[in-house]
Amino acid sequence: MPLGMSRMVVGYRARFEALLKQLNARRLEQGVQLLLARAEQLRQQGMQKHVALAHVHDRLWRIVEKRKSSRPHATAHPSACNEAPHRFVCDSGLAGLARWLRAAGYEAYWEPAIPDDRLLALARQTNAILLTTDSMLLERRLIRTGIIKCLWIPPAMSAEAQLALVFRELGLSLQPARCMSCGGELQPVDKNAVRERVPPKTWRWKDEFFLCKSCDKLFWHGTHWERITQRLNKLTT
Numbered sequence: 001m002p003l004g005m006s007r008m009v010v011g012y013r014a015r016f017e018a019l020l021k022q023l024n025a026r027r028l029e030q031g032v033q034l035l036l037a038r039a040e041q042l043r044q045q046g047m048q049k050h051v052a053l054a055h056v057h058d059r060l061w062r063i064v065e066k067r068k069s070s071r072p073h074a075t076a077h078p079s080a081c082n083e084a085p086h087r088f089v090c091d092s093g094l095a096g097l098a099r100w101l102r103a104a105g106y107e108a109y110w111e112p113a114i115p116d117d118r119l120l121a122l123a124r125q126t127n128a129i130l131l132t133t134d135s136m137l138l139e140r141r142l143i144r145t146g147i148i149k150c151l152w153i154p155p156a157m158s159a160e161a162q163l164a165l166v167f168r169e170l171g172l173s174l175q176p177a178r179c180m181s182c183g184g185e186l187q188p189v190d191k192n193a194v195r196e197r198v199p200p201k202t203w204r205w206k207d208e209f210f211l212c213k214s215c216d217k218l219f220w221h222g223t224h225w226e227r228i229t230q231r232l233n234k235l236t237t
């Protein structure tokens with residue numbers, strides 16, 4: 001096959017298959033081949049491989065979304081969302097996504113250079129959804145059998161686009177922000193109790209402050225926060 005069977009292509013194959021299933025396509029393998037052929041065509045027209053695959057994926061996704069919205073009584077997101085709130089375990093390549101997930105209000109565990117077995121064990125112990133850029137992980141028994149829920153994330157996407165993918169795929173909505181450093185819960189704190197920690201200019205303009213319950217980091221709704229909130233709103237509507 002001209003696109004080769006790199007880990008990225010293997011990951012996209014799995015995504016194509018999952019989306020075709022949502023469309024109740026009958027000849028899955030044939031459908032996957034057609035989509036890969038379309039990506040190859042785009043590549044030959046000068047697109048980079050990862051862009052071509054992402055493009056085909058996005059087109060297919062739009063079809064799935066459209067189909068879902070034209071059937072308002074069908075369950076829009078079978079994998080979501082009335083149960084316990086989702087929490088995530090991210091592989092080493094997804095530090096940026098973990099931070100965005102926390103800003104969007106979800107617990108997201110991340111550590112550098114985490115071995116696969118520990119990643120799987122953590123996801124299982126904490127009943128978390130595993131987010132990975134490594135398509136080889138999809139072959140692990142715990143994932144194939146659905147004991148651990150796993151979503152493959154295309155590695156060449158920006159962290160924001162990855163977040164949009166997770167939101168769309170799982171039907172998530174924005175929750176109160178968590179600490180972007182550690183994922184801890186943010187708790188409102190009296191302004192006077194943190195006086196020494198607030199820069200004088202901020203002290204004059206801001207009245208609402210929050211402390212992370214886990215790492216004690218101090219937050220306020222500054223320009224950085226507002227920028228993030230704006231981008232989150234844009235991504236998730």
Ligand SMILES: [Zn+2]
Nearest residue numbers: 179182212215
């Ligand atoms: Zn924290």
